[in-house]
Amino acid sequence: MVNKETSMEKIWLNSYAPGVPASIDFEDIPLQAALSRTASRTPNDTALVFQGTTIKYGELDLLVSKFASALKNMGVGRGDRVALLLPNLPQTVVGIYGAFRIGAVAVPNNPLYTDRELELQFRDSGCKWVISLDTLVPRVLKLKGSTDIQHVISCHINEYLPFPLKQLFPYLKKDLYLDTRGMEGVHEFSTLLKNNPPVAQDYPSKMDDTAVMIYTGGTTGISKGVELTHRNLTSNCQQACAWTTGVMDDKETVLGCLPFFHSYGLTAAMNMSIYYGWTNVLIPKPEALAILKAVEKYRVTFIPGVPTLFNAMINHPQTGKFNLKSVKACLSAAAPLPLEIIKGFQAVTGIQISEAYGLTETSPCTHAIPFGGKVKPGCIGLPIPNTEAKLMDIEDPTKEVLEFGKPGELCVKGPQVMKGYHNRPKESQAAFRDGWFFTGDIATVDEEGYFTIVDRKKDMIISGGFNIYPREVDEVLFAHPKVLEACVIGVPDNHFGERVKAYVVLKPGQTATEQEMIDYCKERMANYKTPKFVEFIDQLPKSEIGKILRKGLVELEKKKEH
DSSP states (O other), X not given: OOXXXXXXXXXXXXXXXXXXXXSOOOOOOOHHHHHHHHHHHOTTXXXXXXXXXXXXXXXXXXXXXXXXXXXXHTTOOTTOEXXXXXXXXXXXXXXXXXXXXXXXXXXXXXXXXXXXXXXXXHHHHTOSEEEEEGGGHXXXXXXXXXXXXXXXXXXXXXXXXXXXXXXXXXXHOGGGOOOOTTOTTEEEHHHHHHHOOOOSSOOOOOTTSEEEEEEEOOTTSOOEEEEEEHHHHHHHHHHHHHHTTTTSOSSOEEEEOSOTTSHHHIIIIIIHXXXXXXXXXXXSSXXXXXXXXXXXXXXXXXXXXXXXXXXXHXXXXXXXXXXXXXXXXXXXXXSOOOHHHHHXXXXXXXXXXEEEEEOGGGSSEEEEOOTTSOOOTTEEEEEOTTOEEEEEOSSOTTSBOOSTXXXXXXXXESTTSOSEETTOHHHHHHHEXXXXXXXXXXXXXXXXXXXXXXXXXXXXXXXXXXXXXXXHHHHHHHTSTTEEEEEEEEEEETTTEEEEEEEEEEXXXXXXXXXXXXXXXXXXXXXGGSOSEEEEOSOOOBOTTSOBOHHXXXXXXXXXXX
8 A cells, every 4th residue: 555645646756757847837828829939930940841842930820820811701700610621731730720820719620530420520519611621522512511511621732742743743643632613612722822911910819718629439439529728738738848858859850640630649740849840741641651751851850659650660661771860759659559669669760669648638648658768568657747647446436546556547637638528518527526537547556656557448449549439330330220239349450459340240030241241331430440350149248237248248359369
């Protein structure tokens, strides 16, 4: 047993790397003001690199101001939600910060989502404006009748490509380009920039105003809009920078391969770069060869990524041909990081990957392995500066766990913790108790303050860094006319961490194939959520009251492994 005064609150401070502060005096500055300051301080420094095109901070600031003006002239005002459906393009950064500049809320959405998934999120957010990749515009237009969407802004990949690729792109990459000029209700991104003068000044957002709304899943399978404020996002930038003291303290070059519609990419790549005036090398499609080339060509110093990305880098057949020695720091999160990847990456680059933990609701980072500090396989590390953490008893959530190694629900408190869930007051209230956010993850802590996640209270599956909520996949399978019952679980996968496996009970007299079920799901949800394997069984394990026991299937799967 441990003493309460020394248990969960401070023991990790002794394990901090030299120079990392226990607490930070945070600077209160809205995100749009941070961009204005950086552009004023270093207007000629490179802000974005995209496929050979460079955009300096002075140019980026002007683009943002012009786009903000365009949004304002289309009726966007303070607190209005502006949705985005884009990969990592210059227009994504301009769109998000353009919304900030007039006090609006950016709502980045996953372009991989199906129409069904997007419709639910567009309706919930109430967005009237959608900034979309050109090839997705027809899909957005089809959703206008069932949502509040009034204006669609079309962005083309070639708009920021260098000459002559910019001109040749529509002919060479026909599957990646759609001419949306003349479509009713559609505005061209480039035309809006040409026709609108820059806004005179930033909207003076308050620190607790919502800046971004990112959708995440839930135990019910229904997406929830997480409201992250300017304070949440700028605080997490400052916390992350303090954590890298002595490692990253110059004009860094960040690899922007994590999608900005994910809170991890939003903070660790986009917002941190702008806040500190770093260069962000945009990678719209994170493939190993493109990443290796970018790291060497642009002398990348910081790579925020996921385990599958680092695994792909070290296992690519051409890895040895590239000079990766510019890399100073790597951060891995969103899924457990295997020791083999840590060792393999260190052998190739000489750099130790620091594993981190967080949630969309925490902007996202709350814990991390110290850069250059002790690595404990499977651990998520220590609470970062100004972050409190404790474990609460699983059976009695009013009772704190005060024993090293004993599992409990991980609870956190800090300036990076969300404002709440959009339009869901009951769920927002349930997520907090006495100011503590209950993560839903089961963890342990050791004598040195290192936390380890041992279970997922919400049965979440993590595949390739994406969160998959089983209930949502279950419901799609249940809708199949031949299916009586269905339940999905995560099964181990060397590349993705986990893949989705479905157990299906067919209605009497029905026959079906594995591929039939997979194809049915592909039509109704993002590919990464779709089951990779389907097993037909006579009955699902159930409790005494008839509740399907997902854990029973997990145990069944484990028996097959032995």
